[in-house]
Amino acid sequence: MSQNQETRSSGILLHITSLPSKFGVGDFGPSAFEFVDLLKQAGQTHWQILPINPTSFGNSPYSCTSAFAISPLFVSPEFMIRDGFLEEGELEVDVECSPHHVQYSPVLNFKISLLTKSYTRFSRRVDKNEYEKFCIANSYWLEDFCLFTVLKNHFGGHSWSEWPEGVKKRNTVERYLERMGELVDQEKYFQFVLFRQWSELQKYCRDNEIRIFGDVALYVNHDSADVWAHPEFFKLDQEMNPVVVAGVPPDYFSATGQRWGNPVFDWNVLRENDYLWWLKRLKHSLNLFDLVRIDHFRGFLAAWEIPASDSTAENGRWQECPGVEFFSRLLKEFESIPVVAEDLGVITQDVKDAMLQFGFSGMKLLIFAFDGDISQNPYSPDNHVKNCILYTGTHDCNTVRGWFEEELGDEAKVKLENILGKKVEASTAAEEMIILAMRSIADTVILPMQDVLGLGSDARMNCPGIAENNWEWRLLPGQWSNDDAEKLAALTKAHGRC
Numbered sequence: 001m002s003q004n005q006e007t008r009s010s011g012i013l014l015h016i017t018s019l020p021s022k023f024g025v026g027d028f029g030p031s032a033f034e035f036v037d038l039l040k041q042a043g044q045t046h047w048q049i050l051p052i053n054p055t056s057f058g059n060s061p062y063s064c065t066s067a068f069a070i071s072p073l074f075v076s077p078e079f080m081i082r083d084g085f086l087e088e089g090e091l092e093v094d095v096e097c098s099p100h101h102v103q104y105s106p107v108l109n110f111k112i113s114l115l116t117k118s119y120t121r122f123s124r125r126v127d128k129n130e131y132e133k134f135c136i137a138n139s140y141w142l143e144d145f146c147l148f149t150v151l152k153n154h155f156g157g158h159s160w161s162e163w164p165e166g167v168k169k170r171n172t173v174e175r176y177l178e179r180m181g182e183l184v185d186q187e188k189y190f191q192f193v194l195f196r197q198w199s200e201l202q203k204y205c206r207d208n209e210i211r212i213f214g215d216v217a218l219y220v221n222h223d224s225a226d227v228w229a230h231p232e233f234f235k236l237d238q239e240m241n242p243v244v245v246a247g248v249p250p251d252y253f254s255a256t257g258q259r260w261g262n263p264v265f266d267w268n269v270l271r272e273n274d275y276l277w278w279l280k281r282l283k284h285s286l287n288l289f290d291l292v293r294i295d296h297f298r299g300f301l302a303a304w305e306i307p308a309s310d311s312t313a314e315n316g317r318w319q320e321c322p323g324v325e326f327f328s329r330l331l332k333e334f335e336s337i338p339v340v341a342e343d344l345g346v347i348t349q350d351v352k353d354a355m356l357q358f359g360f361s362g363m364k365l366l367i368f369a370f371d372g373d374i375s376q377n378p379y380s381p382d383n384h385v386k387n388c389i390l391y392t393g394t395h396d397c398n399t400v401r402g403w404f405e406e407e408l409g410d411e412a413k414v415k416l417e418n419i420l421g422k423k424v425e426a427s428t429a430a431e432e433m434i435i436l437a438m439r440s441i442a443d444t445v446i447l448p449m450q451d452v453l454g455l456g457s458d459a460r461m462n463c464p465g466i467a468e469n470n471w472e473w474r475l476l477p478g479q480w481s482n483d484d485a486e487k488l489a490a491l492t493k494a495h496g497r498c
Contacts, residue, residue: 007443010497011046011213012039013395014449015061015461016074017102020477024097024107028197029076033204038480040208043489043498047205048213048446050395059104059471062217062295066225067281068141070194072111079197085118101472115190122189134192140280146187147173148225150180159223161240168240198288214289218296219246219262227263233270233277234263244305247313251346257313264303267321275329282330290338297341300326301350327358340389361444366437367393367403370412381419381440390442392433392451395461399450402457404429430454438495445497449475452488
């Protein structure tokens with residue numbers, strides 16, 4: 001058993017959309033609370049989720065219209081009825097809800113229709129004290145996001161950069177606010193209900209000693225309330241279009257690199273503004289979550305800037321960013337920063353130095369451990385470090401069983417079996433990899449729910465580079481049973497991670 005037992009822990013990665021629910025998508029309702037109960041029974045400490053912001057295209061939680069708001073997808077109809085926001089008779093499910101896959105568009109429309117019905121009743125209330133307090137406490141983002149949402153609907157869903165000049169550059173927004181004030185208030189109400197339900201789930205997790213492990217994407221979408229409200233913080237031209245966009249350079253995996261298309265931060269302007277936007281963003285995230293993973297952490301130290309007119313990432317260049325200065329500024333606000341750096345791929349020395357300076361944990365993926373020279377492979381069990389988050393795989397990877405069946409080469413399979421000291425079959429691969437992860441000296445182990453259940457590639461959450469059928473997988477009711485939770489609890493306890 002590890003000498004570091006007091007810090008050893010484990011948890012499960014399961015996005016909220018993947019929870020069981022009779023309304024077509026996992027939400028902040030009863031099944032989320034039942035999942036927390038199972039986490040506790042299984043001896044787990046962490047529940048890792050993906051971003052919960054409103055998605056803009058492709059259903060990706062990493063492509064959002066706001067870095068602050070919560071998606072209406074997550075509202076619980078049951079709790080709206082329980083709390084008096086809806087009547088039983090108003091809960092008419094007019095969409096076909098698959099228990100296996102999230103059907104985003106019809107389910108989102110259904111949830112918005114419920115919120116709209118409930119607003120009609122709420123608007124007639126005399127006592128709105130709780131709502132008004134929420135609006136004041138969140139005014140630094142709420143007004144802009146709600147007006148942005150109303151205007152986007154008004155202009156037929158077009159990107160804000162295509163809106164009339166006065167609205168695009170915010171010179172005539174007051175005129176629209178006067179005309180559409182009621183719709184803006186309705187959007188504020190939607191967020192009030194969502195944050196109210198989230199706070200209840202958050203409290204339940206804390207009462208049961210479950211830490212919520214959230215996720216923050218470094219970059220934001222150009223077509224977002226954040227860029228529309230604060231264009232000065234991004235490298236845009238006179239027409240408010242990006243001059244350069246984010247991505248990563250060509251590498252072993254892609255000869256042309258990756259062009260993500262997000263606008264790049266103008267760190268000089270952010271510095272002049274005392275990093276206020278980023279301070280608010282991280283404070284907001286740390287109010288929602290106990291621990292935060294920052295996707296593409298390297299971007300705080302250097303950004304790969306690609307000319308916006310280019311269709312590939314080949315002609316980009318590295319631009320230094322003041323990450324160390326920014327995190328030093330953040331430490332004036334917090335005694336410590338509970339941040340996990342997504343440091344997968346090629347990581348430069350300056351990134352390693354910054355992580356060491358601020359004590360940020362990195363990530364290691366066990367399915368990467370069997371490539372090349374194992375003695376030099378940083379993901380190999382012998383090369384793990386304590387201050388890291390160890391995963392069997394992530395939401396962007398195949399499940400362990402799918403990886404074993406479809407991707408693991410013969411040479412890598414021999415290395416895996418040599419480390420385990422036994423033959424491995426597809427049916428046992430996930431269990432063996434979980435045991436291997438639990439043995440690690442890594443302080444924290446996170447297991448995707450699909451690997452806990454030993455599921456194949458049809459349960460994969462996301463396949464990067466492929467636009468269709470991602471983010472849709474769902475856990476079926478009863479699929480993770482009490483017996484399964486007890487089995488994981490025994491394994492967790494045996495490796496000193498309870």
